Amino acid sequence: MATSVDYSAADHESPSCYNFWSLFGCEDEKLKQLRIARRRDMLPPWRGLQSLNAEQFYEANESPREFKESKPWNAGLCCRRKARGAALLEEPRSQKEPWIWAPQADENEIDLEWKIVEHELDYESLCRLRAFREVVAQAGLDFHVACRKAPHSKRPGTLLRFLRARNWNQELSLKLLQEALDWRRDYQLEEKLEAWRAEWQAQQSRRVQLWRKYGYIKQIGLDHDGLPIHLHRLSQCDAGGLAREAGDEAFLLYHLMILEDCFEAAQERMLKSGKLITNFVDVYDQGDYGLVDGYLRRGYKAWEPYKMMIPILDKVYPERVRVAFILRCPAVFAIFWRLVEPFVPPATVKKIRIKGYSAKSYVGEMKEFMVESVIPPFLGSDDRALLTTAEPWGGWVPNGGTCGAWLGSWGWRSMG
Incomplete structure (x- = not known):
């Protein structure tokens, strides 16, 4: 237990x-x-x-207003709300005019997104964001190959994530954005994802069949902002086996497809609601239930494919995590975390909430981000009988075959 x-x-x-x-x-x-x-x-x-x-440093957070800078900040050069600057800094949010989101039919998505950002950010942060947008444009990133289909360099929500990822340092944020766009271009992300989606829908290739059979990630519902929440059942998965049998590229494309779908959903939701939302809630089940054996062995085998993927996530999708719940962690989980934590951005580490087995230790906090009905029954209760019905099941991925893998996917369910 x-x-x-x-x-x-x-x-x-x-x-x-x-x-x-x-x-x-x-x-x-x-x-x-x-x-x-x-x-x-x-x-x-x-x-x-x-x-x-x-x-002293530990008290700093992600907002640029936490510390007064030794170098004056000339916000008037970058923000059209210069005249209202002082008032905006001092005016309590409760005293501002009510926010009525009424987009016009002739407004494009970029202009609408800037309206949302202007409403959501404080004055100084907005000025920094506008200044960063100018730097990005001057660097010629609007004409980057990776921006042909989606205007990554023009979207303020995207730029804001890259700024926050580098503590509002424009030089480092620009470098990170350049690296992200270069990676998208060099990897041919859009083209490969388009081909992968078609392959995923066709369900004919061996690697897709393996992922559909032994996959361990599932969307369980929406958070309070209307964005998808994904459950990662690392407790019962054989991530190393999937990477071995389906290939490292399929491992990466499967996760990137989920991320791209999430950001597309966030973009649609933001433009519909008028609320700036650029990050997500994830749930990770780490329980050592004994229904799939080899907990430690599967965990160590998963390290290699995740080690390959983590730097890509940090570079291409920075600041995507709002909160990550890692649930039902046995004491041995400390060994895995010791390996993983140095590769995780410090800002992301702050958003990770590690919990033990008892549902009451985390359900209350989860309800701050989602309605209780979204929480899967086996996670919302300590009733172990519910574990045998939990999905996705995961299971061991056999060496070299697909048809002979029935026991790895369903045999443990019947034995549980």
Whole structure:
């Protein structure tokens, strides 16, 4: 039975702060200092944060208004709301005019998105975003090959994510955006995804049949903002086996298809609701239920394909996580997290909530982001009988075959 431990007890900042790490000889403070150093190094020298000690720096968050800069910021050059600047900084949100979203038929998507951003952001953040947009245009990224089908370089929501990913440093954010667009072009992402979608619908290729049979990711519903929530059943998956039998590219394309679909849904929802929404809620089931054997072995085998994918997600889809719930983590999960955490952006680590087995330790927090009916019954209750009906099932992927894999997909269900 999985250990009933609530790993969220005191600190959502990082699982490395939890006491159970000492059981595995992990150097908590050393890793924490490493993460802080990584965040500090990404900031420009003129912000004056490099000299702060760990405790002082730890208080900084993603907003550019948390610290007063030693170099004055001339916001008037980049924002057409110059005349209202001081008032906007001081005016409480509750006293502003009611937000009525009434898009006109002749307005294009970019203009509509800028209207939404103007309403949602504070004055200084908006000025920085507009200044970054000018830098992006001057760098010629509007004519990048990767922007032919989708105007990534012009969408303020996209630019905002890249700015936040690099702590509002324009130079580093521009570099990251350039790298992301270059990767899209070099990998031929749009073309490969189009071919993969057709292959996925046809269900004829062996790699698609494997993913459909042993897949472990499922959309379970929508969050309070109307965006899709995906459940990742790492508890019972054989990610390493899928990468081995279906190929690394299929592993990557499967995940990228989900991400691209999510961002497309966010774009549609934002333009319909008038609310700036650019990140998502994910749920990860890590429970060692014993219904699929080899928990540790499957976990270690999954490391290689995920290690290949994580840097791509950080570069191409930064700041996509609103919150990630990692549920029913046994104590041994600390070993896996020790491997993964150095590859995860520090800002993302802050959004990860690691929980133990008991449903009451996390259901309340999950309801802040979704209605209770979205939570799968086997996660919303501690009744182990519900585990045998949980989907997707996952299971071991056999070596070299598809038809002989029946036991790996369904045999464990009957045995459970």
